[in-house]
Amino acid sequence: MIRNSSVGGLLRRPEAGAFLGLVAVLLFFAVFGGLTFLKPAGMSSWLNVAANLGIIAIPVGLLMIAGELDISVGAMVPFGAMTTAVISGHYGLPIWLGIAVALGFGVLVGLINGYMVIRTAVPSLIVTLGSLFAVQGIVLGLTVLITKSTSVALTVEGPAKAVFGDFILGGQLQTSVGWWLAFTACYIFFVHFSRYGNWIFAMGGDKVSARNAGIPTDRMTILLFVLSSTSASFVGMSQAILYNSAQVAGGQSFIFNAIISVVVGGVLLTGGFGSVVGIFFGTITFAIVNQGIYYTDFDRNWSSLIIGVLLLGAVLMNNTFRKMALSYAPKKGAK
Amino acid sequence: MTAPILSLRNVNKSFGPIDVLHDINIDLRAGEVLCLLGDNGAGKSTVIRLLSGVHKPSSGEILMDGKPVTFASPRDASEHGIATVHQFGGTFPLMSIGRSFFVGVEPTKGWGPFKVYDRKKANAIAVKAVREFGITRIEDGDRLVGGLSGGERQSLAIARAVHFGARVLILDEPTAALGVKQATHVLRIVNEAKRRGLAVIFITHQVMHAMAVGDHFAVLIRGAVAADFKKGEKTREEITDLMAGGASMASLEAEIEGYMASHDGHPPPVAAH
Numbered sequence: 001m002i003r004n005s006s007v008g009g010l011l012r013r014p015e016a017g018a019f020l021g022l023v024a025v026l027l028f029f030a031v032f033g034g035l036t037f038l039k040p041a042g043m044s045s046w047l048n049v050a051a052n053l054g055i056i057a058i059p060v061g062l063l064m065i066a067g068e069l070d071i072s073v074g075a076m077v078p079f080g081a082m083t084t085a086v087i088s089g090h091y092g093l094p095i096w097l098g099i100a101v102a103l104g105f106g107v108l109v110g111l112i113n114g115y116m117v118i119r120t121a122v123p124s125l126i127v128t129l130g131s132l133f134a135v136q137g138i139v140l141g142l143t144v145l146i147t148k149s150t151s152v153a154l155t156v157e158g159p160a161k162a163v164f165g166d167f168i169l170g171g172q173l174q175t176s177v178g179w180w181l182a183f184t185a186c187y188i189f190f191v192h193f194s195r196y197g198n199w200i201f202a203m204g205g206d207k208v209s210a211r212n213a214g215i216p217t218d219r220m221t222i223l224l225f226v227l228s229s230t231s232a233s234f235v236g237m238s239q240a241i242l243y244n245s246a247q248v249a250g251g252q253s254f255i256f257n258a259i260i261s262v263v264v265g266g267v268l269l270t271g272g273f274g275s276v277v278g279i280f281f282g283t284i285t286f287a288i289v290n291q292g293i294y295y296t297d298f299d300r301n302w303s304s305l306i307i308g309v310l311l312l313g314a315v316l317m318n319n320t321f322r323k324m325a326l327s328y329a330p331k332k333g334a335k
Numbered sequence: 336m337t338a339p340i341l342s343l344r345n346v347n348k349s350f351g352p353i354d355v356l357h358d359i360n361i362d363l364r365a366g367e368v369l370c371l372l373g374d375n376g377a378g379k380s381t382v383i384r385l386l387s388g389v390h391k392p393s394s395g396e397i398l399m400d401g402k403p404v405t406f407a408s409p410r411d412a413s414e415h416g417i418a419t420v421h422q423f424g425g426t427f428p429l430m431s432i433g434r435s436f437f438v439g440v441e442p443t444k445g446w447g448p449f450k451v452y453d454r455k456k457a458n459a460i461a462v463k464a465v466r467e468f469g470i471t472r473i474e475d476g477d478r479l480v481g482g483l484s485g486g487e488r489q490s491l492a493i494a495r496a497v498h499f500g501a502r503v504l505i506l507d508e509p510t511a512a513l514g515v516k517q518a519t520h521v522l523r524i525v526n527e528a529k530r531r532g533l534a535v536i537f538i539t540h541q542v543m544h545a546m547a548v549g550d551h552f553a554v555l556i557r558g559a560v561a562a563d564f565k566k567g568e569k570t571r572e573e574i575t576d577l578m579a580g581g582a583s584m585a586s587l588e589a590e591i592e593g594y595m596a597s598h599d600g601h602p603p604p605v606a607a608h
Contacts, residue, residue: 193451194443194451195441195450197452198430198434199439201430201434202430202438205427206426206427210439211409211410212410213439214439215439268429325482326428326429
């Protein structure tokens with residue numbers, strides 16, 4: 001991490017663009033929508049969106065830093081939700097079993113994705129496009145086969161509900177916000193403080209050199225795919241517990257939303273550059289735009305336009321900051 | 336003369352039906368720079384790939400300190416102390432100098448699961464190692480590698496290899512993409528590596544660069560060692576001519592082809608000096 005407290009030093013960090021984007025979006029909605037979205041009710045609306053998206057966006061962003069992409073998360077969210085609902089709702093088995101199997105499937109799909117990416121020379125976009133459709137097919141096919149329905153109800157009470165899918169702090173904030181903050185803290189340590197983060201950046205910078213330098217690139221790639229699909233499954237599972245039901249559809253929006261959050265957050269699409277804090281800011285920015293529109297007089301239909309403009313603006317800004325970071329050299333003699 | 340660190344003995348390499356290298360014999364000694372010369376397609380890259388563990392010889396052997404070795408992978412070769420530095424340095428443009436220097440062997444501090452990357456230590460060691468090679472413009476280990484000049488990136492890669500105990504340094508056209516001043520930097524670093532007792536293989540198209548650092552020259556033509564001579568045994572004109580494919584190269588080429596046609600495809604033995 002570049003630790004430099006000057007203004008120039010801050011602008012050279014990967015999250016600089018994301019932070020400025022967040023400020024711009026906050027100002028925009030403060031002007032057009034008043035400060036309602038910063039009051040508790042308004043805040044929880046976008047914090048809930050940010051939390052569910054952020055839990056997925058960070059591992060997707062880490063894969064992107066490592067030079068890979070995982071779009072199968074779009075199918076893993078309903079898969080995780082449906083697995084929990086079928087096991088614990090339809091069959092009435094203990095909820096902990098449903099949770100364990102849902103997360104287990106996340107690990108399994110991640111292993112398959114990662115293994116296929118390292119064994120074949122097929123780009124991960126194509127591999128995970130395949131698993132996206134395959135998993136969607138499995139979810140729809142199995143659910144209809146088992147339950148004769150595309151929507152399964154589930155009733156959860158007790159500790160599982162309190163831990164994974166309940167409303168906290170006055171009844172509007174989802175428990176996933178807590179999970180999101182905890183995961184983010186773990187990822188920040190893992191990526192920016194432990195030595196393993198360095199491996200992810202090196203893999204995205206130049207995979208062959210990274211492997212020759214002794215980094216277990218194959219194991220790291222598989223680990224990152226497991227993280228992303230398990231995280232998506234986790235979000236699906238906790239949503240099923242929260243809403244007491246699961247649908248076979250839905251979840252596809254997570255694909256693009258996660259990528260937008262990651263790119264707005266300053267991660268380079270081709271890998272090798274980015275930060276967890278940047279993705280965190282990018283996710284919040286996305287969530288505010290997504291929800292903030294309700295607090296303005298604008299028609300809801302315009303929010304995609306704002307997101308599109310935001311994305312392009314963020315990418316241009318991130319490019320500029322990255323060039324600044326590259327050309328930075330301390331002045332001679334200045335220490 | 337000291338014993339060679341690394342030798343190729345009668346090495347042949349074929350890719351399917353295509354014979355790329357014929358009976359290559361090369362010796363590398365500590366503190367010596369071997370310039371590998373030859374036109375595109377002469378087999379220089381294949382020789383490097385054999386030495387750096389990317390390919391294995393079809394026949395013949397690689398000796399290290401007189402003992403036969405096989406390199407299972409580039410990683411295996413680098414564990415034997417053979418470091419390859421490619422044209423663009425093989426470093427990571429968007430990583431800091433300290434971080435890219437220690438990729439895979441990051442220094443950490445702290446205990447148990449909370450070991451953290453020791454940025455100060457990494458930066459200090461990396462900057463010191465590069466500065467010892469005479470690149471005094473690098474003072475801040477937080478700078479991104481991509482912001483360094485081509486020569487500085489090469490120097491960083493070479494300093495890194497030396498720091499981690501390389502004994503043989505393979506430089507694949509390190510000066511090809513550089514300007515005059517930057518190339519001089521790199522040549523100075525090659526000399527420094529030589530002074531520290533490394534064996535260096537230097538691949539270049541530029542005679543001036545080869546003459547400036549080379550102790551020993553091998554010319555590859557059509558996958559065979561066509562000439563093998565020491566510093567001072569040939570004039571610059573002769574070497575230029577050999578490299579540029581002039582009259583003496585043309586005659587050598589014809590000679591080798593004639594010999595190979597009449598000797599089952601074997602190249603002529605190269606006179607030992």
